[in-house]
Structure formats: C-alpha cells, structure tokens
Amino acid sequence: AQKVTQAQTEISVVEKEDVTLDCVYETRDTTYYLFWYKQPPSGELVFLIRRNSFDEQNEISGRYSWNFQKSTSSFNFTITASQVVDSAVYFCALKVSLNYGGSQGNLIFGKGTKLSVKP
Amino acid sequence: ETGVTQSPTHLIKTRGQQVTLRCSSQSGHNTVSWYQQALGQGPQFIFQYYREEENGRGNFPPRFSGLQFPNYSSELNVNALELDDSALYLCASSRLAGGEQYFGPGTRLTVT
Numbered sequence A: 001a002q003k004v005t006q007a008q009t010e011i012s013v014v015e016k017e018d019v020t021l022d023c024v025y026e027t028r029d030t031t032y033y034l035f036w037y038k039q040p041p042s043g044e045l046v047f048l049i050r051r052n053s054f055d056e057q058n059e060i061s062g063r064y065s066w067n068f069q070k071s072t073s074s075f076n077f078t079i080t081a082s083q084v085v086d087s088a089v090y091f092c093a094l095k096v097s098l099n100y101g102g103s104q105g106n107l108i109f110g111k112g113t114k115l116s117v118k119p
Numbered sequence B: 001e002t003g004v005t006q007s008p009t010h011l012i013k014t015r016g017q018q019v020t021l022r023c024s025s026q027s028g029h030n031t032v033s034w035y036q037q038a039l040g041q042g043p044q045f046i047f048q049y050y051r052e053e054e055n056g057r058g059n060f061p062p063r064f065s066g067l068q069f070p071n072y073s074s075e076l077n078v079n080a081l082e083l084d085d086s087a088l089y090l091c092a093s094s095r096l097a098g099g100e101q102y103f104g105p106g107t108r109l110t111v112t
Helices: none
Strands: A003-005 A010-014 A019-021 A024-026 A032-039 A046-052 A059-061 A064-069 A074-079 A088-096 A113-118 B005-007 B010-013 B019-024 B031-037 B044-050 B053-057 B064-068 B074-078 B087-094 B107-111
Touching (some): A010 A019, A019 A113, A046 A064, A046 A074, A074 A088, B010 B019, B019 B107, B031 B074, B044 B064, B074 B087
Parallel strands (some): A010 A113
Antiparallel strands (some): A003 A024, A032 A046, A032 A088, A059 A064, A064 A074, B031 B044, B044 B053, B064 B074, B087 B107
C-alpha cells in the first residue's frame, strides 16, 4: 500500500526562524516520485518540488531545501529564515506507476502541516 | 499561458441533489485529474481522464462520475449528494497521464 505521513499537524514559528516539515512515505514500488505542495488560504495547490526515487541529492532553492533519504523513507522540507508569507498548509505527496499514457499517475497526499509564521 | 480554471468558486446544495463542477485544463494539457479535499485533510484522488476516457479511479462510489471533452476540459458530477460530500474539489491538469499536475483554485461545495 502507498501512504504518506506528515506527523506535524501544526507548527508555529517567529519570522526569521528556520523550520523543518517532516514527511515519511511508504511504498513497495522502486520507481516513484515525491512532491511538496503549498496551499495558501485561497485553496490552490502550488507545486514546490518533485524528486524521483533514483535521485537522492538534496536540493536547495532560495530559502527552501529538501532532504530525501531512502534509508528512512523520508522527504523533509526546510524553510530557512521563514517569512510571514510562508504561512500556509504544506502537503507532501507520493506518486507511483509512471507509465505515461496508461496508468493512473494519481497523487497520494499526506494530511498536511499548517505552518504559521508570526511577525 | 492560461492556468487551470474551475467553476463555480463556491456552491451550496441540499442533500439528495445533483451537482456539476467544471474544469478547464491548462493549454497543451490532455489529462485532467479530480481530487476531493475534506476540511483538515489532504486531497484524495477521485478519478483521472486522459483523451476523453477514464484512466484510473480512486475509492469513490459510482455516484461520482465525470466527462472529458474534445478540448480536454472536464466535468465532475455528483449525484444524490450527502453531507459528507462537503469539501473542496480540486482539478489538476497535466501534459500526459503520468505528468506533472497543475492545480486549479478549487470549488468549495457545501451540502446542507
């Protein structure tokens, strides 16, 4: 079975603090993709990053960084020097079966972590 | 490039009624996926349409049905509405069935 667990329901930090959002996934597939999405109060899911199961290199994009560790089935997301605009719900998601044109390719989401950044 | 759009933004229906939600995919995308997001939960996959055919379905009853049109826009229909159908319904389009999904702003459905 495929599953994504985000154990942190809510996190509150003060602006400029660093914060890490945890994500643990379960799958028996050897080929899969992991995602992070941001959902502001408006409701639209904003794509942040995609990693495939064969690429464990960590990635940094501005204040955002991601740590992918297959050994612990984790794909954690760190925001450095958080800002009020980072306040949102963040979702980690898993996708398996990447046979283009013939499969579901659906995303399996965790329950999300609500991040509040206070000024 | 126009992104994914959904209509209506909000909708209030009564239990037992039927509802149709609409989604226009992003330019160049031929696949549309629908998700249901209950309050405080992550989105759950309902089904996907690829080139006008259903291409996978999540754990939702048959009263959830859909269509995809030749221009790749899509509809989600829900019959015999139940209170638990109250949720944010998200549509996502992608260039291919397994490709990157881009989400619309969602339709918030309230069933009373």
